[in-house]
Amino acid sequence: MQLLTNVPLLIVPFIAYNLVALGLVDVNGGDPWSAPVMALSMVSGARWVMDLGDLMITLGLFLLFFEILKATRVGAHTIIDHLLSTFVFIAFLVEFLLVRSAATSVFFVLMTITFVDVIAGFSVSIRSATRDVSVGGPY
Numbered sequence: 568m569q570l571l572t573n574v575p576l577l578i579v580p581f582i583a584y585n586l587v588a589l590g591l592v593d594v595n596g597g598d599p600w601s602a603p604v605m606a607l608s609m610v611s612g613a614r615w616v617m618d619l620g621d622l623m624i625t626l627g628l629f630l631l632f633f634e635i636l637k638a639t640r641v642g643a644h645t646i647i648d649h650l651l652s653t654f655v656f657i658a659f660l661v662e663f664l665l666v667r668s669a670a671t672s673v674f675f676v677l678m679t680i681t682f683v684d685v686i687a688g689f690s691v692s693i694r695s696a697t698r699d700v701s702v703g704g705p706y
Contacts, residue, residue, distance in 0.1 A: 573644055575652045576630040576637075577681045580623055581659060584677060587619070588668040600673045620673035627680040638688040641695055649688050656681040 587599055600620035607615045637648060659678040662669045 573648045573651060575648070575655045575684070576634050577627065577652070577677075577684055578655050579630060580627045580677050580680075581655060583626075584623060584669075584674060585662075587623075598671075600671060620671075623673055624676050624680075627677045631680050631684055634684045635687050635691065638691040639695060641692075645692050649685070649692065652681070652685050652688055656685050 600618065600623070602619045604617050604619055604622050606617070609615055634652065638645070640648075656678070659674070659681050663674055663678050
C-alpha cells in the first residue's frame with residue numbers, strides 16, 4: 568500500500584492527455600482540446616464555456632495541490648516520491664519536445680504544473696527536514 572502513496576498524481580493528466588491526443592483526434596483537423604465540455608449562462612448575460620483543455624488544466628492544478636500536501640510528509644519514502652515526480656516531469660518534457668501532438672498550450676501548461684510540483688516538492692521537503700532536526704536523544 569505504501570507504493571501507491573508514492574505514485575505521482577500528475578501522471579493522471581499525462582495519461583489522459585495521451586489517450587485524448589491518440590484516440591479522439593478529429594479527422595477534419597480539429598483540435599480536441601477546444602471541444603466544449605460545459606457552458607453556463609452568467610447573471611451578466613455572458614456565456615462561460617469550459618473546453619476540454621481548460622478541464623485538463625484544472626485537473627492538473629487540483630492534483631498539484633495534493634502533490635504539495637504529499638511533499639510535507641517526512642521520511643525515506645519522500646525521496647522515492649520526488650524521484651518519481653521528477654521522472655514524470657522528464658516524460659512531459661521529452662514528449663513536448665519530440666511528439667507533434669504534444670506541442671500544444673494545454674500540454675505546455677500541464678508540463679509547467681509538473682515542474683512546479685518537482686520544485687515545490689524538493690523545497691518543502693528541504694524546509695521541513697531542517698525543522699525535523701532533534702537535539703539530544705531518547706535517553
